[in-house]
Amino acid sequence: xxxxxxxxxxxxxxxxxxxxxxxxxxxxxxxxxxxxxxxxxxxxxxxxxxxxxxxxxxxxxxxxxxxxxxxxxxxxxxxxxxxxxxxxxxxxxxxxxxxxxxxxxxxxxxxxxxxxxxxxxxxxxxxxxxxxxxxxxxxxxxxxxxxxxxxxxxxxxxxxxxxxxxxxxxxxxxxxxxxxxxxxxxxxxxxxxxxxxxxxxxxxxxxxxxxxxxxxxxxxxxx
Amino acid sequence: xxxxxxxxxxxxxxxxxxxxxxxxxxxxxxxxxxxxxxxxxxxxxxxxxxxxxxxxxxxxxxxxxxxxxxxxxxxxxxxxxxxxxxxxxxxxxxxxxxxxxxxxxxxxxxxxxxxxxxxxxxxxxxxxxxxxxxxxxxxxxxxxxxxxxxxxxxxxxxxxxxxxxxxxxxxxxxxxxxxxxxxxxxxxxxxxxxxxxxxxxxxxxxxxxxxxxxxxxxxxxxxxxxxxxxxxxxxxxxxxxxxxxxxxxxxxxxxxxxxxxxxxxxxxxxxxxxxxxxxxxxxxxxxxxxxxxxxx
Ligand SMILES: Nc1ncnc2c1ncn2[C@@H]1O[C@H](COP(=O)(O)OP(=O)(O)OP(=O)(O)O)[C@@H](O)[C@H]1O
Ligand SMILES: [Mg+2]
Numbered sequence: 001x002x003x004x005x006x007x008x009x010x011x012x013x014x015x016x017x018x019x020x021x022x023x024x025x026x027x028x029x030x031x032x033x034x035x036x037x038x039x040x041x042x043x044x045x046x047x048x049x050x051x052x053x054x055x056x057x058x059x060x061x062x063x064x065x066x067x068x069x070x071x072x073x074x075x076x077x078x079x080x081x082x083x084x085x086x087x088x089x090x091x092x093x094x095x096x097x098x099x100x101x102x103x104x105x106x107x108x109x110x111x112x113x114x115x116x117x118x119x120x121x122x123x124x125x126x127x128x129x130x131x132x133x134x135x136x137x138x139x140x141x142x143x144x145x146x147x148x149x150x151x152x153x154x155x156x157x158x159x160x161x162x163x164x165x166x167x168x169x170x171x172x173x174x175x176x177x178x179x180x181x182x183x184x185x186x187x188x189x190x191x192x193x194x195x196x197x198x199x200x201x202x203x204x205x206x207x208x209x210x211x212x213x214x215x216x217x218x219x220x221x222x223x
Numbered sequence: 224x225x226x227x228x229x230x231x232x233x234x235x236x237x238x239x240x241x242x243x244x245x246x247x248x249x250x251x252x253x254x255x256x257x258x259x260x261x262x263x264x265x266x267x268x269x270x271x272x273x274x275x276x277x278x279x280x281x282x283x284x285x286x287x288x289x290x291x292x293x294x295x296x297x298x299x300x301x302x303x304x305x306x307x308x309x310x311x312x313x314x315x316x317x318x319x320x321x322x323x324x325x326x327x328x329x330x331x332x333x334x335x336x337x338x339x340x341x342x343x344x345x346x347x348x349x350x351x352x353x354x355x356x357x358x359x360x361x362x363x364x365x366x367x368x369x370x371x372x373x374x375x376x377x378x379x380x381x382x383x384x385x386x387x388x389x390x391x392x393x394x395x396x397x398x399x400x401x402x403x404x405x406x407x408x409x410x411x412x413x414x415x416x417x418x419x420x421x422x423x424x425x426x427x428x429x430x431x432x433x434x435x436x437x438x439x440x441x442x443x444x445x446x447x448x449x450x451x452x453x454x455x456x457x458x459x460x461x462x463x464x465x466x467x468x469x470x471x472x473x474x475x476x477x478x479x480x481x482x483x484x485x486x487x488x489x490x491x492x493x494x495x496x497x498x499x500x501x502x503x504x505x506x507x508x509x510x511x512x513x514x515x516x517x518x519x
Contacts, residue, residue: 048431049519050431050519051519070435070436070515071435071436071437073519074430074433074434074435074436075433075435076433077430077431077432077433078432078433082431084431088424088427088428088431089428090239090241090425090428090429091241092241092242093238093239097238101239101428101429101432102432102433104236104239105236105239105429105432105433105434105438106433107236107438147432
């Protein structure tokens, strides 16, 4: 599904991560940890082709990321749900419209009832008509998660999705992601929250990847 | 305004780009001003075209040679003139006027009973030129040598440079139209680029949720095409109104009073809003696709 072979990546010529080889197979559950500035967000950007490897092979849904056209990339992104760390929204559209944006963009019909159900799930039913600037940090993250899963994508990539949430809400979102994983979705979560990882490992067989010394490692049982 | 999530508007692709009041008005205003000017350029082209045609037609008419000579030389000089005309390039046909025709010409002044035969009237020779026309100076010199009493009267000749001028004016009118179209394309490109730059974050977000370039471009293109059309329609309406209010061409038929549309000519300006829409569409689409290339 997402495949890296000896991938190196960086910004403007300076290499940030190197020698990364990994397969994110369908139905797998991965956590990505590492100190701030290690390159977690950078790694996730590879997964939806916002960055291309400076060397090595990156396969997305069976396609070589380097040979994908702009429209190929757009279509691939419709099959990947992404929660970005900075949670960008269209500030002139309501929360509900923002959550439904991937459907609008893909030209798909919007089922109002499902939309409200999803918003209730992430606890944003009351704010569905609010504008994004009126949301708190945690509310933004929940809206971003709702937007990421509305197309029911095969892969869900979340960058610190619980960074601004209290423990209770974090667990609720984690449970949502675990449920989706049980339905066969591939999940990748970048997080600092070791409690969250422990909680997840109790429910699913999650693997933990750690970025250290510019390399991607499989974390041991120290968690 | 808050939106009901179940309303049809929710799925409207056009709304993904926020409304931009100021540049919108500016684009409409630009299109209106350009269309207003274009109406006059069009009127100028059509009017000078009509003028050139009318004058060119007048030019094609005959010139006249008048032979005034003592009666005993009349015959000889007329023959000399006819011989000269027979070998003059640019002459399509020629013939001496008969006495009856002379009488008809003079009738309004002297009445029907004029004894034409007894009057020392000049002999007139009418000649019709070919499309190239004659070399008037050459013919004049030749006539002076061979028939001193003959005078070439090419009273329509002075109009020839005017025809050329009218023709140039017509092309200047068309050129103005092209320039106006180019200026409009330029201004709409600038306005579209400003709108695109102001919405950089919106475009990046749309890209991240999987929007294709065509989808993003469409939101801008539709907007600017609409503004171009609406503005040009307003400007065209105003321009046509202004042209209609110009004093009508009267019998004196001066050039300025002839500036306007006649008959089906009124349909020409109606193409301007459509042209403006096409220009706006092309300019915005090019600007949008160019800008999108820079965003992954
Ligand atoms: N667009 C960019 N241009 C240049 N350098 C960048 C860019 N984005 C990130 N970096 C640098 O790359 C490094 C890794 O950044 P990244 O965002 O991947 O870290 P992270 O692991 O996600 O950190 P955090 O936990 O704080 O989110 C940082 O040192 C950062 O300064
Ligand atoms: Mg990060």
